[in-house]
Amino acid sequence: AWAFAVPTPRWPSRARAPPLVTPRAAVATVFLCFGLSVGLWGGSVAEAARLAGTSAEAVGSAFFGYGIAGILGLTLAGRIGGGISLKRRLLVLLAIAGICLAALFQAAGATTLIAGLFVFSFFLSSIDLVMNSEAAAVERDLGRPVLSGFHGLASLGVGLGAISGSYLSVTAGLTVTAVVALLVHATAMSAVLLGTPNRGATHPRSAGSSWFRPTFGLVVLSLVLGASMAGELAATMFSAQTLASQAPALAAYAGVGATAFALFQAALRLCGDRLRSLFGDERLVSASLAVALVGFVVVAASPGFGVSALGFAIVGLGTACIVPCGFAAAARMLPRPAAAVISMLSLITGLIRIPAPLAYGWLASRAGFAPSFLLYALIAGAALALALVAFGRPHSRRSA
DSSP states (O other), rough: OOOOOOOOOOOOOOOOOOOOOHHHHHHHHHHHHHHHHHHHHHHHHHHHHHHTTOOOOHHHHHHHHHHHHHHHHHHTTTTTTTTHHHHHHHHHHHHHHHHHHHHHTTTTSSHHHHHHHHHHHHHHHHHHHHHHHHHHHHHHHSOOOOOHHHHHHHHHHHHHHHHHHHHHHHHHHHHHHHHHHHHHHHHHHHHHHHHHHOOSSSOOOOOOOSOOOOEEEEEEHHHHHHHHHHHHHHHHHHHHHHHHOGGGGGGTTHHHHHHHHHHHHHHHHTTHHHHHHHHHHHHHEEEEEEHHHHHHHHHHHHHHHHHHHHHHHHHHHTTHHHHHHHHHHHHHHHOOHEEEEEEEHHHHHHHHHHHHHHHHHHHHHHTTGGGHHHHHHHHHHHHHHHHHTTTHHHHHHHHH
């Protein structure tokens, strides 16, 4: 019998098409849009508060609730439904936060403003946790530092959003600003859909409980980051009212304070990973706190619009590297999922972040917006003293 071998035709293999958006580009877009969202609201606070008839003390109370909601969002976002992936979390949270922000622009009174800001802060902070967890995964996949660059894009977004928010809100109205905010969130969702991979469960069962006892090093790091985050919130959310109170005729440009803060912060953050390798996290954090202290003193002593804007720019330089250094160090500090570690860190930062805006609002209603920034100078000084003492301990070096 003859056996005839029939050749199997070889069809040209089809290589899998590369994604339209890489994971790095996707999370970078989310960071940028996150900053734009924060900036749009920060630049519009003065106009929103004016139309809602809200006093300085009430605004301080609103941001007191904002701080509490932020802590809750950062603490719970990675712990509820551990089997849900980071990608799905981002999509849902971005959609809800966009709707909340659009509604917040329509707040008609102090009570509505406080309640709306609380809800928006909760979902915004949840996005913060999830996008940083995804960023840590991207950095791990790439095998090189990129986290500071992502935070630089967020700062750039805050700067562009703040000046856009103040201008649009005063000249075109808060409804137009709300539509722009919805488009920003839709852009972030599109990037996640196209480029973010499904990495599986956010907190696998094999990782154990997401609740744990923090180490000494993590507590110190959390308190230092809490001081920096409180200062960042103040520079973003209270700068517009500070400048508007100093120069009412320039209210449409009051967002320039947050813009100066964010753009200078972004410029330094974009090269922050190189600075970390040159000086180390501990030295960089201590030096950054000293610069932030100077910036807050400049704002507190400012005689007018221009000097205040300069002070906020200095604050931006001072706070630029603290949070990226802290998040990266925290993720390395313990053998647990990044979402769980960042959640615990964020919970501890609440000891400073929650009461600071309430105290500032009380002071601002009595002494004025600019002089009351002395509070944040004192907080930065205390954090610097803690860092210098704690980072000098051998235990601290081993923990970090």
